[in-house]
Amino acid sequence: MLTLTLLRRGAGDPTTRRDGSVLWRTSRMATGPVTYRLHQPHRRLVTAEAWGPGAAEMLDGLPALVGAEDDPTGFDPHHPIVVDSHRRHPGLRVPRTGRVLEALIGGVIEQRVVGLDAFAAWRRLHMRFGDPAPGPAPHGMRVFPTAETWASIPSWEWHLAGVDPQRARTAQACARLGRQVDDLVTAHxxxxxxxxxGLRSIPGVGVWTAAEVGIRALGDADAVSFGDFHVAKDIGHVLAGRPFDDAELAEALERWRPHRQRVVRLIALSPLVRPERRGPRSPRVDHRAI
Structure with a gap:
């Protein structure tokens, strides 16, 4: 289930658990919380079971979730590394969870910080405020908190999770909009x-965060996370032998529109790519010590 790997926010994500060919996940659907179990016995078959009030809704959206609605028609890999990765991963698709608020708050927590720190914050806040997963979920799994819960988390809990005040305010602004955020998909x-x-009209939500939502919740095969600390650099090394800035990244990916996200993922998955990690790294800041 390579298609769904990007939904997991770190190895300790309490909303996702991998057990061999079985993937356990939780989510908060419009109809309530759900735990679901996906099994992929072979490349062309995914089986699913679901528990909780949101089970029926989740199963209705299963094809979109696993990428069945993603249309790669017209995609030309073009570059040798993209061609090779596409050959190695013929079943890779762009998922569409439809859960905009989940992707949005996750993206806000990851703004401008090292992934490990963002993942730790995501885990702590879910373990503290998320509901226990319904059904026979593995021990310790949690469901994404309600919008009302996110909006009411006190400032010191964000601080203890290592989330600075600006990101906390943005996450809570998103949460206060609640159902309106998920309804953007229904409306558009x-x-x-x-x-x-609609997302970028929320103070604190910019290009990068909106793209991260598109990649996970909208099934947007053309979304690109401009402003990411690594994406432009890594793709630049692959395509030109040197790091790109965002303007160069946009120019280089233009030939693949409307499949730019597909190309970004294929490059990231290629065993022929060794991302450049010398030089400056994103600084780690312990906001709990501030």
């Missing part, structure tokens, strides 16, 4: 640009 459907405009 496949018009990803319209959904992104």
């Amino acid at each position: 459907g496949r018009d990803h640009a319209a959904v992104v405009r």
